[in-house]
Amino acid sequence: MDIQGIITYIMEIMGTIAFAASGAMVGIRKRMDIFGVCVLGFVTACGGGMVRDVILGITPPNVFRNPDYALVAVVTSILVFAVIYVKRDVMDGSFKVVYDKTMLIMDTIGLAIFTVVGVNIGIQQGYLDKIFLLTFAGTITGVGGGLMRDMMADQPPYIFVKHIYASASVVGSLVCVYMYRAFGAVVSMVVSSAVILLIRYLAAHYHWNLPHVEFKEER
Numbered sequence: 514m515d516i517q518g519i520i521t522y523i524m525e526i527m528g529t530i531a532f533a534a535s536g537a538m539v540g541i542r543k544r545m546d547i548f549g550v551c552v553l554g555f556v557t558a559c560g561g562g563m564v565r566d567v568i569l570g571i572t573p574p575n576v577f578r579n580p581d582y583a584l585v586a587v588v589t590s591i592l593v594f595a596v597i598y599v600k601r602d603v604m605d606g607s608f609k610v611v612y613d614k615t616m617l618i619m620d621t622i623g624l625a626i627f628t629v630v631g632v633n634i635g636i637q638q639g640y641l642d643k644i645f646l647l648t649f650a651g652t653i654t655g656v657g658g659g660l661m662r663d664m665m666a667d668q669p670p671y672i673f674v675k676h677i678y679a680s681a682s683v684v685g686s687l688v689c690v691y692m693y694r695a696f697g698a699v700v701s702m703v704v705s706s707a708v709i710l711l712i713r714y715l716a717a718h719y720h721w722n723l724p725h726v727e728f729k730e731e732r
Contacts, residue, residue: 521698536556561658617717625709629701655679688705689705
């Protein structure tokens, strides 16, 4: 495995841990049992990548050919469940602030990492000149798992209602594509990840949201 492959693998594991943790926390919040928590953690961490692989013609999807990601997702989910099971008050009262901030951090890290990994995998498949395809591959890798998580948990998808989320993934994907052409894989992945993290931080800090229609009863 070359240096690019090693960096990509490390980033994927980091993203898997971050997304699995966020999925597990949603499952716990929804009062799911440990199996449901593990399923939600796995779907959040691996769902976007599975969709991406099918779109790019990578079958079976990588998660089924390399079980490392599924194993990391399940172990992370179990650890999160165990910690909160022992200290249950972490989900209530003043600790809800900790929960919300943790969800924001985990989702942001997972989004940044998986977006650039999705673009990079699309490039490796020979689609460097297909900007729209690469942008879609990066975005669906970044937001697909979270979308599945929220639908399975019967809550409004995070990407449609919270701050600047999918839009940050789109911007990061475009930055990654053009940076790759100029500076190569490693620089493009690092810079575009940083761009996504910065956008998400600013959006959360300043409460940026895309325009939406407000009705009188909502005011």
